[in-house]
Amino acid sequence: MPRSAGSRRRRRNTSRPFLGGAMAVIAAGALTVTGLVSTAQAADVNNAKNAGFESGLANWSCSAGSGATVSTPVRSGTSALKATPAGQDHAKCTQTVAVKPNSTYALSSWVQGGYAYLGVTGSGTTDVSTWTPGSTTWTKLSTSFKTGANTTSVTVYTHGWYGQSAYFADDVEVTGPDGGGGGDGPGPVIPAAPAGLAAGATTTSSVALSWNAVSGATGYKVYRDGVQATTSTGTSATVTGLSADTAYQFTVSATNAAGESVKSAAVSARTAKPGTGGPGPAVPKHAVTGYWQNFNNGAAVQKLTDVPADYDIIAVSFADATATQGAVTFKLDSAGLGGYTDAQFRADIKTKQAQGKNVIISIGGELGTVRVDNDASATAFANSVYALMQDYGFNGVDIDLENGLNATYMTKALRQLSAKAGSGLVITMAPQTIDMQSTSGEYFKTALNIKDILTVVNMQYYNSGSMLGCDGKVYSQGSVDFLTALACIQLEGGLDPSQVGIGVPASTRGAGSGYVAPSVVNAALDCLTKGINCGSFKPSKTYPSLRGAMTWSTNWDATAGFAWSKAVGPHVRSLP
Helix, strand or coil: CCCCCCCCCCCCCCCHHHHHHHHHHHHHHHHHCHHHCCCCCCCCEECCCCCCCCCCCCCCEEHHHCEEEECCCCCCCCCEEEECCECCECCCEEEEEECCCCCEEEEEEEEEECCEEEEEECCCCCCCEEEECCEEEEEEEEEEEECCCCCCEEEEEEECCCCCCCEEEEEEEEEECCCCCCCCCCCCCCCCCCCCCEEEEECCCCEEEECCCCCCCCEEEEEECCEEEEEECCCEEEECCCCCCCEEEEEEEEEECCEECCCCCCEEEECCCCCCCCCCCCCCCCEEEEEEECCCCCCCCCCHHHCCCCCCEEEEEEEEECCCCCCEECCCCCCCCCCCCHHHHHHHHHHHHHCCCEEEEEEEECCCCCCCCCHHHHHHHHHHHHHHHHHHCCCEEEEEECCCCCHHHHHHHHHHHHHHHCCCCEEEECCEHHHHCCCCCHHHHHHHHCCCCCCEEEEECCCCCCEECCCCCEECCCCHHHHHHHHHHHHHCCCCHHHEEEEEECCHHHCCCCCCCHHHHHHHHHHHHHCCCCCCCCCCCCCCCCCEEEEECHHHHHHCCCHHHHHHHHHHHCCC
């Protein structure tokens, strides 16, 4: 699901057309400075401090708390920078570097991950930058700049790009004449105690914890009742092996090569009682699914109780990955939602359930990085989702992983979750069109593997371009034929009609492309269930038990005056 307006992923208000244009401008700028790159002289030094991030973020400043040091991946040493764009922040990390006037400096850094930029400002001459659209291996960015007659310091920066995944940087170099403040800086000092320790989701046997990052820390130790329980390289951990309905006290300390900090202030948490959390109301024979945004990207900000009754399944978007592979967590964006409190959110879940609606947690989204590809991560996924169900009362889970899905291990994860939650667990999926073109695809295989516990697959019929229909012909998005001919692949590929839904944007602003009027959605539903109102493609048979429709998002629907749900909701309820 797109977390930003008119694009394919998180988080606030950008679109790919804008991104492409910006990239072209920046790329052109980068090309103009290529000729400046020169070989450093023998007497030159690296003027950047803490260039390899071995002392955490010392000497560096990252916008909006977007930066942290990680132990993997690293190019050299034991640490590297990880910076994560979010909303309108592109994760810019800067350092002021001392330089000499009228001198030439070679600027370079090794990067990995999403879009990554390297540049300098304040040179006194021509500021330069260079970038890469991302790489799965370490890639070197290089350029150079010349200082002005009065320049004694410059600002070196790295940043990612709006709506793109995190980038990693290591081994930054500003090589040239010694500016008097260069070198890799002093060795690490013992970090400060972590602040902001908080308990999150609990199960009968585990407690999820999170805390604020500490500058200079390379790891953290978590203590349960004074005894070390686990360690973490990030700012979260889940303590397991606990007894049900039991209170525990937790603290955390920060560590690096210099030693361990004093422990944080303690926080108490009680594990869940046996039998709490789980499924709720039955999903109607024909149902409408809507994604509710836990962020503000320019669409109408909503409380759950603002979602109209036309929606039968509300998918809360999105859960986020933790430092433990496969595990997820959720935190309400109270500030972005105008002060919507966690307590009110929890109460509103119960209110919607009392109205016969199912509220589920969506995993992934456009920028989601949850990875389930081994037994340990499958178990971590199942345990953490079940913990969120117990903690918030969610009725199930939506799988919206657009950055890769492993059918073998996601099947294991969902079956483990089903064993914990029992019958009535709601499982929905939101694959992209390319994911459901063939039963050999990982998404399609997962859906077929869990057919006995699957509720509905709401394929995203947008941001797609032309695709093959079940008759082997090519259909363009934005038409009734595109909806019906692609739905036919799932219907004839092994899914029950009750497990197939049509996913579309609620408005023209809800996706980059593929919007269709509600009347087109209703025509597609009629074509598939009754054999009427079809376009040029007409399926060989009808599917009266087709589940219904889905939209991204309830917020964009609200922005457009609920035109989508007012038209599609009643039509879905009128299906045979």
